[in-house]
Amino acid sequence: MTVSTVGHRERTAQCRRHGSTRCLPCSGATESLSGGWRAVWRCGTVLGIVTFLSSCTHYQPAPLEQHQAVEQFAARQLGDARVHEALQHLLPQPSAWPPPEWDRAQLLAVALVSNPELAVARAQAQAVLSREVSAAQYPNPDLTLQSEYARHDRYAWLYGVGVEWLMPWSERRRLEIQATRLDTTNARAQLMDATWAVRRALAGALSDWESARRGLALLERLAILQDNLLALEQRRIRGGEDPPSELVVSERERIGIEQQQVQQHIAAETAQAAAAKALGLPPQALDGVALAWPDWGDPPPLDEAQLGAAREQALLSRADLRIAIGEYAVAETRLHLAVVRQYPELDLQPGFYWDHGIAKFPFDVTFEVPFNGNRGEIAEARAGRELAGQHMLAVQIGIYTEIASAERAERIVRASEAVARRQLESAQEQEQQVETAFRLGAMDSLEMTGAQIFSLRAELELVGVRAQLQAARNTLEDVLHAPLSGPELSLTKAIPAAVGAEGP
Numbered sequence: 288m289t290v291s292t293v294g295h296r297e298r299t300a301q302c303r304r305h306g307s308t309r310c311l312p313c314s315g316a317t318e319s320l321s322g323g324w325r326a327v328w329r330c331g332t333v334l335g336i337v338t339f340l341s342s343c344t345h346y347q348p349a350p351l352e353q354h355q356a357v358e359q360f361a362a363r364q365l366g367d368a369r370v371h372e373a374l375q376h377l378l379p380q381p382s383a384w385p386p387p388e389w390d391r392a393q394l395l396a397v398a399l400v401s402n403p404e405l406a407v408a409r410a411q412a413q414a415v416l417s418r419e420v421s422a423a424q425y426p427n428p429d430l431t432l433q434s435e436y437a438r439h440d441r442y443a444w445l446y447g448v449g450v451e452w453l454m455p456w457s458e459r460r461r462l463e464i465q466a467t468r469l470d471t472t473n474a475r476a477q478l479m480d481a482t483w484a485v486r487r488a489l490a491g492a493l494s495d496w497e498s499a500r501r502g503l504a505l506l507e508r509l510a511i512l513q514d515n516l517l518a519l520e521q522r523r524i525r526g527g528e529d530p531p532s533e534l535v536v537s538e539r540e541r542i543g544i545e546q547q548q549v550q551q552h553i554a555a556e557t558a559q560a561a562a563a564k565a566l567g568l569p570p571q572a573l574d575g576v577a578l579a580w581p582d583w584g585d586p587p588p589l590d591e592a593q594l595g596a597a598r599e600q601a602l603l604s605r606a607d608l609r610i611a612i613g614e615y616a617v618a619e620t621r622l623h624l625a626v627v628r629q630y631p632e633l634d635l636q637p638g639f640y641w642d643h644g645i646a647k648f649p650f651d652v653t654f655e656v657p658f659n660g661n662r663g664e665i666a667e668a669r670a671g672r673e674l675a676g677q678h679m680l681a682v683q684i685g686i687y688t689e690i691a692s693a694e695r696a697e698r699i700v701r702a703s704e705a706v707a708r709r710q711l712e713s714a715q716e717q718e719q720q721v722e723t724a725f726r727l728g729a730m731d732s733l734e735m736t737g738a739q740i741f742s743l744r745a746e747l748e749l750v751g752v753r754a755q756l757q758a759a760r761n762t763l764e765d766v767l768h769a770p771l772s773g774p775e776l777s778l779t780k781a782i783p784a785a786v787g788a789e790g791p
Contacts, residue, residue: 363568365389365397365576373400378777388579391493392774394566398489399482401567408481415474422467425460428452433640442644449638449649456632462624466617473613480606483768485565490761492561497583498754499555505747506548512740513541519733584753585704586760587772589697597769598690605686605768611679618675622668629661686766693763700756707745707752714738714745 366385374380377396386393399405433447517537523529563570602608636651721738724730764771770778 361569363401364572365566365568370397370401388577390579390774391490392778394493394562394578395486395489395775395778397568398485398566402485402565403567405478405481405485408478412471412474412478416471419464419467419471422460422464426453426455431638437643440643445640445642447638447640447642449636452635452637454633454635456627456630459624459627462620462627466620466624469613469617469620473610473617476606476609476613480610483606483765487761487765489562489565490764491758492558492565493578493580494583494754494757494761496555496558496562497578497580498750498757499551499558500578501750502551502747503548503555505743505750506544506551509740509743509747510541510544510548512736512743513537513544516733516736516740517541519736523733582773584750584757586757588701589771593771594694597767597771600769601686601690601767602683608679608682608686611675611682615672615675615679618668618672622665622672625661625664625668628664629657631656689766690763693759693766697756697759697763700752700759704749704752704756707749711742711745711749714742718742 371384374393374396377399378392429451431447431449431451433445433449435445437443437445517534520529520534520537524531524534559573560570563573566573631654634653634655636649636653638649638651640647640649718738718741721730721735725732725735760771770776
């Protein structure tokens with residue numbers, strides 16, 4: 288924009304001598320200047336709008352198809368190609384897919400990639416992570432466009448643009464970014480805690496399912512032996528060797544076996560449904576699935592060094608303890624931030640105005656002065672830090688108590704399992720003696736069947752005690768947040784990557 292100024296001073300002086308308030312050259316120069324500023328104003332406005340629109344993120348709709356989602360879930364299978372592809376980076380691939388038998392590590396890997404609750408936890412962690420982007424950005428300025436029309440003024444229009452820009456202190460921005468990063472770390476720890484909750488549910492369901500399967504197999508054999516015993520007693524009663532009252536006890540025992548079979552069938556169905564829920568599959572997806580758990584009910588004894596290392600690790604960095612430690616760190620940062628906020632905050636307000644023919648460039652500086660010293664927020668933050676510290680100590684003490692109780696429970700149940708195993712060995716030895724006597728003709732079929740039933744009942748009792756022992760081991764692994772034996776040890780390093788809970 289250019290304005291001719293040749294002879295402008297002389298013409299202005301001449302106009303004043305003639306008593307004129309405005310001469311044509313001066314008027315033309317001023318109008319040219321006003322028109323130039325209008326052109327700059329329009330170009331700047333258009334350029335700003337175009338720049339703003341080009342930098343905007345475009346909305347992409349993502350509607351949910353509820354009926355389709357239900358149909359897809361109902362069609363899920365344990366051996367789907369999608370599951371196979373997801374497991375390739377977690378476990379060594381089996382020679383055949385799907386494997387004829389599934390071990391605990393393979394099923395846990397399926398749960399990691401298919402469980403919907405873990406998917407929600409991952410989305411929550413991602414949502415918390417996105418807050419770091421907001422915290423790292425400077426506050427957006429407030430842009431104000433002004434205009435005014437003065438009807439009787441020589442220069443009728445006023446044009447103006449003002450910007451209000453908050454300039455937070457660098458220490459305050461650093462603390463806000465640090466707080467959001469701590470929130471992200473806590474979200475990852477919560478994701479790991481949710482992962483162990485899924486593992487707890489899956490291990491418990493698989494253990495109950497295996498217990499019901501083994502119990503049903505023994506009950507079927509026991510029912511056959513009891514039927515044989517009933518047939519032998521009926522034959523003796525018909526022959527007049529025994530009174531009819533002898534048959535009542537055996538019939539009552541047969542009815543009890545049927546009731547136990549019904550209960551075991553219910554337990555097996557319930558456990559299958561619970562396992563399917565933990566895996567993120569419909570219950571029918573586990574029909575006919577074979578579980579490979581060779582040391583079920585008889586986990587290897589714990590090495591004291593291994594147990595001590597796992598105990599120390601849990602007391603220092605178990606997921607819920609990491610959450611409590613993270614909450615304390617956040618509370619500490621919030622207190623520091625509250626202290627920083629007691630100092631004035633800078634607010635810049637530059638602008639430009641074409642004020643009825645006069646160009647103005649205001650530059651205002653505003654300070655938000657906390658005359659109260661921000662004492663209220665500081666007091667709340669200090670109390671929050673104290674609360675977080677006490678909560679962290681309580682969580683750590685709770686972990687210690689849980690581990691000690693779980694170790695004690697396993698020792699007690701293991702002692703009971705040893706007693707039940709000795710009883711089974713005694714019953715089996717007695718059964719062998721009766722079979723030997725039967726072959727020698729010293730005992731009849733009724734006595735031999737009775738010995739077999741007694742031995743089978745001792746084995747059924749041992750299965751029940753071993754189910755308790757396996758539950759105790761599962762509890763100990765859960766409170767330690769560490770597998771102690773079995774194929775799950777191969778997943779220890781892969782779990783953080785699988786759930787997306789790597790540290791920053």
